Amino acid sequence: xxxxxxxxxxxxxxxxxxxxxxxxxxxxxxxxxxxxxxxxxxxxxxxxxxxxxxxxxxxxxxxxxxxxxxxxxxxxxxxxxxxxxxxxxxxxxxxxxxxxxxxxxxxxxxxxxxxxxxxxxxxxxxxxxxxxxxxxxxxxxxxxxxxxxx
Amino acid sequence: xxxxxxxxxxxxxxxxxxxxxxxxxxxxxxxxxxxxxxxxxxxxxxxxxxxxxxxxxxxxxxxxxxxxxxxxxxxxxxxxxxxxxxxxxxxxxxxxxxxxxxxxxxxxxxxxxxxxxxxxxxxxxxxxxxxxxxxxxxxxxxxxxxxxxxxxxxxxxxxxxxxxxxxxxxxxxxxxxxxxxxxxxxxxxxxxxxxxxxxxxxxxxxxxxxxxxxxxxxxxxxxxxxxxxxxxxxxxxxxxxxxxxxxxxxxxxxxxxxxxxxxxxxxxxxxxxxxxxxxxxxxxxxxxxxxxxxxxxxxxxxxxxxxxxxxxxxxxxxxxxxxxxxxxxxxxxxxxxxxxxxxxxxxxxxxxxxxxxxxxxxxxxxxxxxxxxxxxxxxxxxxxxxxxxxxxxxxxxxxxxxxxxxxxxxxxxxxxxxxxxxxxxxxxxxxxxxxxxxxxxxxxxxxxxxxxxxxxxx
Numbered sequence: 238x239x240x241x242x243x244x245x246x247x248x249x250x251x252x253x254x255x256x257x258x259x260x261x262x263x264x265x266x267x268x269x270x271x272x273x274x275x276x277x278x279x280x281x282x283x284x285x286x287x288x289x290x291x292x293x294x295x296x297x298x299x300x301x302x303x304x305x306x307x308x309x310x311x312x313x314x315x316x317x318x319x320x321x322x323x324x325x326x327x328x329x330x331x332x333x334x335x336x337x338x339x340x341x342x343x344x345x346x347x348x349x350x351x352x353x354x355x356x357x358x359x360x361x362x363x364x365x366x367x368x369x370x371x372x373x374x375x376x377x378x379x380x381x382x383x384x385x386x387x
Numbered sequence: 388x389x390x391x392x393x394x395x396x397x398x399x400x401x402x403x404x405x406x407x408x409x410x411x412x413x414x415x416x417x418x419x420x421x422x423x424x425x426x427x428x429x430x431x432x433x434x435x436x437x438x439x440x441x442x443x444x445x446x447x448x449x450x451x452x453x454x455x456x457x458x459x460x461x462x463x464x465x466x467x468x469x470x471x472x473x474x475x476x477x478x479x480x481x482x483x484x485x486x487x488x489x490x491x492x493x494x495x496x497x498x499x500x501x502x503x504x505x506x507x508x509x510x511x512x513x514x515x516x517x518x519x520x521x522x523x524x525x526x527x528x529x530x531x532x533x534x535x536x537x538x539x540x541x542x543x544x545x546x547x548x549x550x551x552x553x554x555x556x557x558x559x560x561x562x563x564x565x566x567x568x569x570x571x572x573x574x575x576x577x578x579x580x581x582x583x584x585x586x587x588x589x590x591x592x593x594x595x596x597x598x599x600x601x602x603x604x605x606x607x608x609x610x611x612x613x614x615x616x617x618x619x620x621x622x623x624x625x626x627x628x629x630x631x632x633x634x635x636x637x638x639x640x641x642x643x644x645x646x647x648x649x650x651x652x653x654x655x656x657x658x659x660x661x662x663x664x665x666x667x668x669x670x671x672x673x674x675x676x677x678x679x680x681x682x683x684x685x686x687x688x689x690x691x692x693x694x695x696x697x698x699x700x701x702x703x704x705x706x707x708x709x710x711x712x713x714x715x716x717x718x719x720x721x722x723x724x725x726x727x728x729x730x731x732x733x734x735x736x737x738x739x740x741x742x743x744x745x746x747x748x749x750x751x752x753x754x755x756x757x758x759x760x761x762x763x764x765x766x767x768x769x770x771x772x773x774x775x776x777x778x779x780x781x782x783x784x785x786x787x788x789x790x791x792x793x794x795x796x797x798x799x800x801x802x803x804x805x806x807x808x809x810x811x812x813x814x815x816x817x818x819x820x821x822x823x824x825x826x827x828x829x830x831x832x833x834x835x836x837x838x839x840x841x842x843x844x845x
Contacts, residue, residue, distance in 0.1 A: 309550075309559070310539040328538060328548070329559055375504060375552050384582060384597045 265365040269301070272358050280324075282314035288367045290351060292360070295322045295335040301351040301362040306331060307370040308346070324348070346370070441797065446830035447839065448801030448811075450818055453832055455636035455798075456789045460825075460832055461737040468716050468824045469494035470595045473606045475718055475731055476500060478745060479589040480624040482508060486531040486540060486553065490523055492733060493595055498581065499523050499542065500591055501530065503553035510583035510593045511555045515544035516576055522551070542578070555580045587611045588618030588720075588747075590729070601675070610677035610712050614722060620702035623727065626761055627746030629770050633779060635786030637732040637740040638821075641717040643778050644730065645678055645813040648802060652781060655773045659689045668808040676715030676820025678813035682708040685723065690773075696763050699725035699756060701749070713813065715820050726764035737791050744768065744775075 267285045275281050275294040282291050282304055289304040291314045306313050306326040316328045323341055325332040332341035333348045340347065349370065352363040442449055454460055476491045482502040489500050490513055497513035499522060515522050522544045530537070530553070536545035541558060543550045550559035555578035563572060582594045584603045592603050599606075611618070633640070643649060647668070650656040660683075669681040685707045687693040697706030701722060712720040717732035727747040734740050746764040748757055767774050789796070800818070804810040818829040822836045 305539075309541065310533070312533050312539075315533070315535070329561070375554055375556070383580065 265363050266354070266361045267364050269360050269362050272355050272360050275299070275360075278319045280314050280317050280319060285362070285364055288364055290362060290364070291317070292353075292362070293317075293319055293324060293335060295319060295324075297322070297336060299353050299355070299360050300324075300335045300348075301353050301364075302348050303368050303370065305370070307348065308344070310372060439794070442799060442801075444799065444801040446828065447815055447819065449797045449799050450829040451831055452789045452793075452796040452798050454821075454827075454829055455639060455785075456737050456791050456793055456795075457832070458737050458791055460827070461636075461734065463825060464716075465494040465734065467826075468821075469734070470496075471599065471824070472596075472716060473592045473594045473599065473603050475590040475714075475729070476510070476593050477591050478623065478625045478729070478747065479508060479585050479591055480622070480747075480750065481527065481628075482591075484529065484531070486529050487527075488523060488530060488542075489527045490525065493593065494734075496595060497521055498593060500583065500593070501542070501553050504540070508583060508585055508591055509554065510581040510591075511542075511551075512579040512581065514579070515546065515549055516557075516578070517544065517547060517549050520544050520546040522578070549576070551578050587615065588727070589623050606675055607677065607714060610673045610675075610679060610714060611720075613679055613681070614710055614712065614720070617701045617703045617722070618727070622750040623747045624750040624752075625745050626748050626757060627764055627769065628744070630741055630743045631770075631779060632735065632739065632741050633783055633786065634738055635740060635782040636737055636789065637717045637734040638817075639782045639785045639789075640730070640732055640740055640742060640778075641713065641719070641817070642800075642814055643782055644711070644719040644721070645680075645713045645817060646800075646809075646811055647680060648809045648811065649778075649781060652777050653774050655690050655693075655767065659686050659693070662686075666807060666809070670806050670808055670810050670813050672812060672816035676817050678713045678816055680711040680713075680808060680813070682710045685709050693766065696723070696725040699748075699760055699763070701725070701727065713817075715817060716824075721768075723763070723767065726760050726768075728764065728768050738786055738789070 269283055269285065269290075269292055270281070275292055277294050277296050280291050280293045282289060290301050291304045292299055292301045302313070304313055305311060306316065306328065308326065308329055308331045311326055311328040313324075313326060316326050318325050318327055319335070322334055322336045323332050324335050325342065330342045331344035331346075333339065333344060334341055338348060338350065349368040351368065354361050470493070474493050476493070476498065477489050477500060481487075481489055482500065485502055485504045485506060487502050491498050491500070498510055499513040500508060500510045502508050513522050514520075522542050524545075530540060530542060533539045534543070536548075537543040538550055541550040541552060548559070548561040549557065552558050557573045557576035557578075560567070560573055560576065582597065582599065584592050586592060586603055587607060608615070650660065664683040668683050670678065671681065672678050684705070687695055687707060695707060700706055700708070701724070704724065707724045708722070709724065710722045714720070717734075719728075719730040721728040721730070725748075729745045729747065731743045731745075732740050733743070746761070746768065748760040752760060765772055769775065800811040800814040802809060802811040806812050819839065822829050825832075826836045828834045828836060
C-alpha cells in the first residue's frame with residue numbers, strides 16, 4: 238500500500254483503491270490526499286487519472302482548479318501565491334478570492350473549479366471531465382505589405 | 388618585427404620565432420642591402436621598400452590587407468553589407484515544432500527566430516522596445532512551456548515582464564494602466580519584425596533591411612541553380628552543429644572556401660582528387676558576388692580508411708560528387724555526395740569571426756544511414772575531421788600576420804587558369820562585389836569604387 242500521508246507529489250493511481258475504501262463513486266469523486274497534506278496558504282499539483290489539477294488550502298477550506306491561469310496559461314502551482322484567501326497569479330496579477338470565487342485585481346475571467354469535499358480525514362474532488370479554458374488565438378493578420386507600412 | 392608589441396599578450400605563442408638559420412639568412416640580406424651592392428636578380432628576399440611595393444599585377448589581382456585588419460573598414464562592412472543583404476541564420480529543421488526558437492546576431496543586432504502556432508517561421512529583433520533588454524537569452528529552446536521569468540507561448544522580457552506573441556505583437560505590459568494610464572498601450576508596442584524566408588533546401592534567411600535591393604530568390608537563385616533540385620527534393624535535417632571563434636577576418640575564411648589552390652595543404656584532397664577531372668572543375672562567378680566550384684567524382688577509396696559515399700548520395704546526383712557554393716558576403720554550402728555542410732560567418736571584429744558549422748542529411752534517413760552520413764561528414768569536416776582543422780590553421784595563420792595595426796600587405800589573387808579550380812577568379816569576383824557595396828577599392832581602400840573597364844572585366 239502506498240504512503241498516503243506524505244502529501245507530496247502524485248497520489249497512487251486510483252485503481253489501487255476499491256470503491257469501498259474511498260467510500261464514494263469511483264467514477265467522479267476522486268480522493269486527492271489527506272486533509273493535512275496541504276499546508277494552509279499553499280498550492281499542490283496532482284495528477285488524477287491523467288488530469289492535472291491544483292489544490293489550494295486557503296485556511297477555511299480547499300479549492301481544486303485547472304493547473305493553468307485562465308489569463309495566459311501560466312502554471313499556477315508555481316506562479317500562484319495564496320494570502321488571506323486570495324489567490325494571485327504573480328505573472329500578471331490576476332487574482333480571485335477563493336472563498337467567494339470573486340474576481341480581484343485585473344482578473345477578467347473566473348477561476349474554474351472542481352467541486353470538493355472532506356470526508357474521513359481525506360479530501361476528494363469531483364472530476365468527471367477536465368476543465369479547460371479558451372485562450373485567445375493569435376490574430377491571423379495578413380502579411381501583405383507589412384514591411385511598407387509607415 | 389612589428390608583431391613584437393603583442394609579445395606580452397596571449398597572442399605571443401602565435402608569433403613565429405626566428406630559427407637561427409633564418410636569422411642568419413636575413414642578416415646577410417640586410418648587410419647586402421646596407422652596402423648598396425644588392426643585385427635584385429640574385430636576391431629573392433626583399434628590403435622594406437621592395438616588400439611594400441605593388442606587385443607586377445593589375446590592381447584587381449591583389450587586395451590591401453587593410454581590408455582584413457582595419458577597425459573602421461570592419462564597422463563599415465557591418466553597416467554597408469551585413470545590415471543590407473540576405474543572411475542564412477539557421478535551418479528550419481532546428482525549429483521543428485511550433486514555439487521553437489533560436490537566437491543569433493547579424494551585424495551586432497540580436498535576433499530571435501521563432502516558429503509560430505501557424506507553423507510559419509518569423510524573425511524579430513531580440514530587443515525589448517521598453518528598456519532595450521535582450522528578450523530571449525537562451526541560444527535555442529521552446530516557448531511552449533512556462534519559465535520562472537517567462538510565459539507559455541509568449542516571448543517574455545524578464546526585466547519588466549513585457550510579453551510578445553509569436554508574431555511579435557505585444558500582449559502584455561505589466562501594470563499598464565497604473566503607469567501609462569491611456570497614454571501608451573499594448574497596441575502601441577511590438578517587436579521589430581524582420582524579413583524572413585525559408586528557401587534553398589530549408590535554410591532560414593533573414594535580412595535587417597526592410598526594403599532589400601533584391602528579393603531572396605533573385606539574390607541567390609542563380610548560384611544555387613546547380614544544386615537546387617537536389618536540395619529541394621525532400622526535407623533536410625541538421626545532424627551536426629559546432630562553432631569556432633577564430634582570430635582572423637571573416638573574408639579570409641570565405642577566401643579559403645572560394646579557392647581550391649590551397650588543396651596543397653589538404654593531403655586528403657590531393658590523394659583523392661588531383662587528376663584531370665579535378666583540374667577541369669569550373670570556378671564560376673554569379674551575380675551579387677557569389678561563386679560556385681563545379682563538381683567531379685572524388686575517389687574516396689584512395690585515402691586509407693575512407694570508402695565510397697555513393698550509396699548515400701543526395702537526390703538527383705551521380706555518386707561521390709562535390710559541389711561548393713560560396714555566397715557573398717561569407718556563407719558556404721558544401722556538398723560532398725552524402726553530406727551537406729553549411730558555414731555561416733558572424734564577423735565579431737576585424738580579427739575575429741564566429742563560424743557556425745552545420746552538417747545536414749535527409750530527414751528520412753534511417754538510424755543506420757544517419758550514422759554513416761555523420762561519419763562521412765565528421766571524418767572530413769567535424770572538429771576532429773581530416774580537413775577542417777587544416778583550413779582553420781590556414782586562416783588563423785593569416786590572422787596572425789594581419790592583426791589590427793599591422794603593416795599593410797599585398798594579398799595576391801592573380802592566378803588565371805581558364806576559370807578552373809585553381810584560378811582565383813572567384814576571389815576576384817568577390818572583391819569586385821565587395822568594392823561596390825563599400826564604395827572602396829579592395830587594392831586601395833582609400834579610393835572609391837570604379838567600375839572595371841569592359842576589357843578588364845572577368
